Amino acid sequence: MKKVLLAVSAFALFAGPALARDQIRIVGSSTVYPFTTTVAENFGKTSGMKTPVVESTGTGGGMKLFCAGAGDDTPDMTNASRRIKKSEFEDCAKNGVTDIIEIKVGFDGLSIAASKDAPDMKLTKQQIFLALAKKVPDKDGKLVDNPNKMWSDIDASLPKEKIEVLGPPPTSGTRDSFMELGMEPGAAKFKSLEDLKKADVKAYDAVWKSIREDGAYVEAGENDNLIVQKLQANPAALGIFGYSYLEENTNTIKGTEIEGVLPSYDSISSGDYKLSRPLYIYVKKQHVGQVPGMAEFVAEYVSPNALGNDGYLADKGLITLPDDQAEKSRAAATAMTTLTIDGLK
Numbered sequence: 276m277k278k279v280l281l282a283v284s285a286f287a288l289f290a291g292p293a294l295a296r297d298q299i300r301i302v303g304s305s306t307v308y309p310f311t312t313t314v315a316e317n318f319g320k321t322s323g324m325k326t327p328v329v330e331s332t333g334t335g336g337g338m339k340l341f342c343a344g345a346g347d348d349t350p351d352m353t354n355a356s357r358r359i360k361k362s363e364f365e366d367c368a369k370n371g372v373t374d375i376i377e378i379k380v381g382f383d384g385l386s387i388a389a390s391k392d393a394p395d396m397k398l399t400k401q402q403i404f405l406a407l408a409k410k411v412p413d414k415d416g417k418l419v420d421n422p423n424k425m426w427s428d429i430d431a432s433l434p435k436e437k438i439e440v441l442g443p444p445p446t447s448g449t450r451d452s453f454m455e456l457g458m459e460p461g462a463a464k465f466k467s468l469e470d471l472k473k474a475d476v477k478a479y480d481a482v483w484k485s486i487r488e489d490g491a492y493v494e495a496g497e498n499d500n501l502i503v504q505k506l507q508a509n510p511a512a513l514g515i516f517g518y519s520y521l522e523e524n525t526n527t528i529k530g531t532e533i534e535g536v537l538p539s540y541d542s543i544s545s546g547d548y549k550l551s552r553p554l555y556i557y558v559k560k561q562h563v564g565q566v567p568g569m570a571e572f573v574a575e576y577v578s579p580n581a582l583g584n585d586g587y588l589a590d591k592g593l594i595t596l597p598d599d600q601a602e603k604s605r606a607a608a609t610a611m612t613t614l615t616i617d618g619l620k
Contacts, residue, residue, distance in 0.1 A: 294565045299327035303337025303354030305497045306517035324568040333497045334448025342367035351562045355555040356448030361619040374560035377614045382594040384518040384543035385550040387531040390510040397532040404461025405429045409485035416467030421487045441495040441502045442515040452552045459483045519592035543594045577608045
């Protein structure tokens with residue numbers, strides 16, 4: 276409790292003239308959305324203040340809104356399923372958003388899931404690349420349009436089913452993370468692409484960053500619940516979304532083994548499951564002390580009651596931070612530590 280109060284008092288030091296708006300507005304990642312919504316609902320019930328409005332816009336869309344400026348018509352916070360990009364940080368600064376607080380809140384595993392009625396699948400990152408890349412190396416190492424129509428075209432041990440993967444759009448942090456954690460390592464398994472990387476890194480990046488557009492990959496929007504519903508209706512399809520959506524729907528869908536490991540709370544927390552990533556919230560410091568309740572809301576978010584190993588966000592499916600990292604997040608909130616461009620990509 277003492278740390279929570281310290282966070283509130285530190286925020287209060289920066290109080291300024293109140294904005295016309297009296298309700299916190301939060302945008303961003305669909306993956307972080309259920310966790311932030313849970314904190315918002317708890318905050319509304321216990322604080323006596325208005326429940327914050329949380330919108331699922333995708334990480335990229337949230338960053339655009341967050342970085343558009345400061346004032347009544349811009350969000351106070353944004354959720355992110357990846358770290359803010361250097362280009363986004365620069366856009367923020369250009370538009371007058373000069374003080375950003377970055378708070379890591381936990382981890383998530385990128386689940387590749389299917390209907391419980393579907394056959395079990397075991398995939399490698401190389402197979403994922405061969406299923407979804409726009410161009411792949413042929414037997415001579417030459418890049419060609421992806422010829423794989425069936426999973427069995429990639430490997431005879433895989434099902435004789437049409438490749439159909441429902442996933443997030445380019446604005447999603449889940450999409451960014453999937454490309455970096457799944458597609459890029461898959462591409463690196465090919466000697467011809469490793470050679471290309473040494474010769475022309477931009478050309479190499481263009482290969483692993485390009486998803487096929489012939490119907491094998493279906494952009495399903497920012498609503499991960501919609502992907503879950505479509506998997507239930509189509510046992511032949513796979514879907515890509517955050518682990519919490521898998522955990523909440525284990526009665527109808529199941530995870531796919533990647534590199535010999537199934538997504539689970541323990542495998543993600545330990546790092547054994549290799550499609551995992553940190554989750555963040557970003558706070559617009561210029562709005563703290565102006566929009567009522569921001570200080571108290573952030574303090575609640577980082578409190579042991581929410582973010583602890585036995586906190587209510589863990590019950591919701593968040594892979595909680597190790598104690599030392601959780602303390603760093605609380606320290607960043609308490610001290611209102613602002614982010615610098617150093618180290619951003």
